[in-house]
Amino acid sequence: MARPGFPVTIRQVALHAGVSRQTVSNVLNAPHRVESGTRQRVGSSIEALGYRPNRNARNLAARRAGLIGYCVPESDTPNPFMDRFLHLLTAEVERSGRNVLLFTGGAVGVYADLVAQRAVDAFVLADTVDDDPRHGWLAERDVPFVSFGRTWTGRQPGPWVDLDGAGVCRRLVAGLHDLGHRRIAFVGKCGATGQYLDRVRGWRAGCDALGLPSDRLVCAEVDTVEAGGVAMRNLLDSEVPPDAVIAVSDPIAVGVHREVRRQGLRPGTDVAVTGFDDSPLASVVDGGLTSVRQPVERFARTVVDLLDSANGDRCVLLPGEIISRGSAPIRLTEQDVNEWESR
Amino acid sequence: MARPGFPVTIRQVALHAGVSRQTVSNVLNAPHRVESGTRQRVGSSIEALGYRPNRNARNLAARRAGLIGYCVPESDTPNPFMDRFLHLLTAEVERSGRNVLLFTGGAVGVYADLVAQRAVDAFVLADTVDDDPRHGWLAERDVPFVSFGRTWTGRQPGPWVDLDGAGVCRRLVAGLHDLGHRRIAFVGKCGATGQYLDRVRGWRAGCDALGLPSDRLVCAEVDTVEAGGVAMRNLLDSEVPPDAVIAVSDPIAVGVHREVRRQGLRPGTDVAVTGFDDSPLASVVDGGLTSVRQPVERFARTVVDLLDSANGDRCVLLPGEIISRGSAPIRLTEQDVNEWESR
Numbered sequence: 001m002a003r004p005g006f007p008v009t010i011r012q013v014a015l016h017a018g019v020s021r022q023t024v025s026n027v028l029n030a031p032h033r034v035e036s037g038t039r040q041r042v043g044s045s046i047e048a049l050g051y052r053p054n055r056n057a058r059n060l061a062a063r064r065a066g067l068i069g070y071c072v073p074e075s076d077t078p079n080p081f082m083d084r085f086l087h088l089l090t091a092e093v094e095r096s097g098r099n100v101l102l103f104t105g106g107a108v109g110v111y112a113d114l115v116a117q118r119a120v121d122a123f124v125l126a127d128t129v130d131d132d133p134r135h136g137w138l139a140e141r142d143v144p145f146v147s148f149g150r151t152w153t154g155r156q157p158g159p160w161v162d163l164d165g166a167g168v169c170r171r172l173v174a175g176l177h178d179l180g181h182r183r184i185a186f187v188g189k190c191g192a193t194g195q196y197l198d199r200v201r202g203w204r205a206g207c208d209a210l211g212l213p214s215d216r217l218v219c220a221e222v223d224t225v226e227a228g229g230v231a232m233r234n235l236l237d238s239e240v241p242p243d244a245v246i247a248v249s250d251p252i253a254v255g256v257h258r259e260v261r262r263q264g265l266r267p268g269t270d271v272a273v274t275g276f277d278d279s280p281l282a283s284v285v286d287g288g289l290t291s292v293r294q295p296v297e298r299f300a301r302t303v304v305d306l307l308d309s310a311n312g313d314r315c316v317l318l319p320g321e322i323i324s325r326g327s328a329p330i331r332l333t334e335q336d337v338n339e340w341e342s343r
Numbered sequence: 344m345a346r347p348g349f350p351v352t353i354r355q356v357a358l359h360a361g362v363s364r365q366t367v368s369n370v371l372n373a374p375h376r377v378e379s380g381t382r383q384r385v386g387s388s389i390e391a392l393g394y395r396p397n398r399n400a401r402n403l404a405a406r407r408a409g410l411i412g413y414c415v416p417e418s419d420t421p422n423p424f425m426d427r428f429l430h431l432l433t434a435e436v437e438r439s440g441r442n443v444l445l446f447t448g449g450a451v452g453v454y455a456d457l458v459a460q461r462a463v464d465a466f467v468l469a470d471t472v473d474d475d476p477r478h479g480w481l482a483e484r485d486v487p488f489v490s491f492g493r494t495w496t497g498r499q500p501g502p503w504v505d506l507d508g509a510g511v512c513r514r515l516v517a518g519l520h521d522l523g524h525r526r527i528a529f530v531g532k533c534g535a536t537g538q539y540l541d542r543v544r545g546w547r548a549g550c551d552a553l554g555l556p557s558d559r560l561v562c563a564e565v566d567t568v569e570a571g572g573v574a575m576r577n578l579l580d581s582e583v584p585p586d587a588v589i590a591v592s593d594p595i596a597v598g599v600h601r602e603v604r605r606q607g608l609r610p611g612t613d614v615a616v617t618g619f620d621d622s623p624l625a626s627v628v629d630g631g632l633t634s635v636r637q638p639v640e641r642f643a644r645t646v647v648d649l650l651d652s653a654n655g656d657r658c659v660l661l662p663g664e665i666i667s668r669g670s671a672p673i674r675l676t677e678q679d680v681n682e683w684e685s686r
Contacts, residue, residue, distance in 0.1 A: 072430045073430060078623065101442050102442060103433065104433050281623065
């Protein structure tokens with residue numbers, strides 16, 4: 001029996017309008033069967049009581065869940081960029097009349113359970129890794145999904161959107177060269193991931209295009225400030241130290257920046273430093289850290305567009321935005337910024 | 344008609360086992376009606392095909408959605424603490440056999456729609472504000488919810504869990520006093536929110552208990568490093584400047600810390616500084632910033648416990664953990680740390 005207040009049932013609407021439940025159901029689902037005066041009366045009762053169709057019933061009938069599945073890491077080093085992406089994705093999914101269903105775990109079995117229960121209509125895959133098992137698994141079963149990120153395998157199934165990492169690293173080299181730097185090092189993270197190798201390729205291509213050496217490549221052991229400092233110490237100890245450093249993340253860049261100062265050099269003037277992700281760290285460093293801002297709003301919008309797109313294999317690369325600060329006062333130009341690629 | 348692969352239907356199970364659909368349905372919902380040999384055969388088919396009951400159908404029958412609603416800010420200053428809370432909450436909700444449904448907006452109307460559609464079974468309210476309208480609105484309609492945070496009204500309806508802000512500020516005063524500091528200032532944020540006043544009360548109570556003055560109270564205009572620096576400049580300009588500062592957030596504390604150094608003073612030695620939330624900023628500052636770590640794992644577990652608790656009005660206060668670093672090398676003791684309060 002319906003309780004006073006929410007949620008309102010079809011039975012309550014029928015009583016209010018003085019008609020049968022079947023009539024109310026017809027008004028909602030087959031209005032052509034109902035005489036117009038009755039339709040209006042039922043419509044007024046629906047408004048007056050604030051009735052909304054039961055989502056589970058409607059989804060069942062339409063064979064849809066109205067939900068998009070998204071996996072969050074249970075506990076992990078904080079990733080403010082991915083958290084912001086989730087907030088924006090939630091809003092974009094809502095605008096398209098659905099909601100996000102969150103889960104953790106990420107092993108293929110979790111996806112299998114949700115698919116088997118018809119709990120979601122599609123997935124947004126994020127935090128992708130090299131040779132990620134999820135894409136092929138879902139594609140083989142015709143489960144709709146969009147990937148935010150590449151898996152760097154030969155042929156990645158399904159639509160994806162990603163940052164053009166190589167492109168922005170190439171532009172960073174050009175910008176640093178423009179400021180007069182000629183010995184541009186790259187400080188990466190240990191572990192030859194596809195994303196990292198893509199950015200190295202961009203740095204190399206940028207150096208080659210300008211006739212600069214690309215031999216100063218070192219790795220920080222882990223993605224931390226301390227490890228960045230250690231990597232920079234090694235670079236500065238070498239025979240011909242760099243006059244600029246492109247670091248593959250903001251924490252590593254902060255470590256590089258600190259080591260520059262610790263050795264009595266001036267960031268930006270003696271040694272330019274750039275980071276990645278434009279995190280709060282980047283503005284806290286003395287003089288500010290030049291970094292790359294990822295177009296997170298566009299990522300969220302593009303993911304939802306791809307979800308609803310008929311074309312199953314679209315791939316979109318979006319350009320990163322260089323945020324110029326004291327550690328490398330790169331002059332920004334419009335040139336080469338609007339890069340798109342779509343299969 | 345079912346497609347090859349997922350999801351498997353009752354019809355497919357029936358064909359596989361050589362029985363009627365009604366028999367399969369009975370095996371799932373009224374097994375006592377089915378002869379044991381048939382039950383086993385159907386069970387084997389279910390396993391072999393990987394059939395799982397349709398979540399929407401099951402939820403409809405059980406009059407439950409299996410989902411807990413949670414509102415995320417669409418776009419906002421990043422809050423890594425709340426993002427981490429969401430990840431841990433997702434895992435805890437999953438352990439209890441449900442999932443989190445995300446939405447944005449947060450106006451009472453959004454909650455109304457989700458309730459009317461029976462899209463969720465309950466809500467977890469977060470990012471609470473003074474006189475938050477949601478708690479009373481949901482309580483009046485008997486919609487289950489738990490609040491992570493207080494609304495600072497006379498009588499907050501529904502169960503809640505929150506940080507004991509006053510308690511940890513009192514302990515910070517005691518810890519600073521223990522280090523020899525006697526002129527302990529409090530740098531807050533403009534705007535007299537309940538949470539802020541609660542922490543001020545704790546600082547005052549701590550000072551009173553030790554016979555220290557509690558007149559050095561200033562506000563940073565906004566929650567930023569710059570504003571913290573401005574507030575500290577004012578404090579240091581006064582007749583009798585402080586020898587310790589409790590700041591109400593990490594960004595403000597970093598601003599205070601910078602101003603101390605800018606004026607040629609040594610943080611920790613000349614002027615002790617403490618922050619709040621133990622964000623990545625706290626470890627990046629030179630010498631490290633003493634801060635308060637919120638027990639986010641316990642918050643998530645407690646919220647889910649309260650969701651399922653029969654007692655509708657339990658309130659839980661959890662203690663903050665003081666993380667001692669160079670800016671205020673407070674010696675930690677077990678005393679007064681395990682604080683609980685439950686109505």
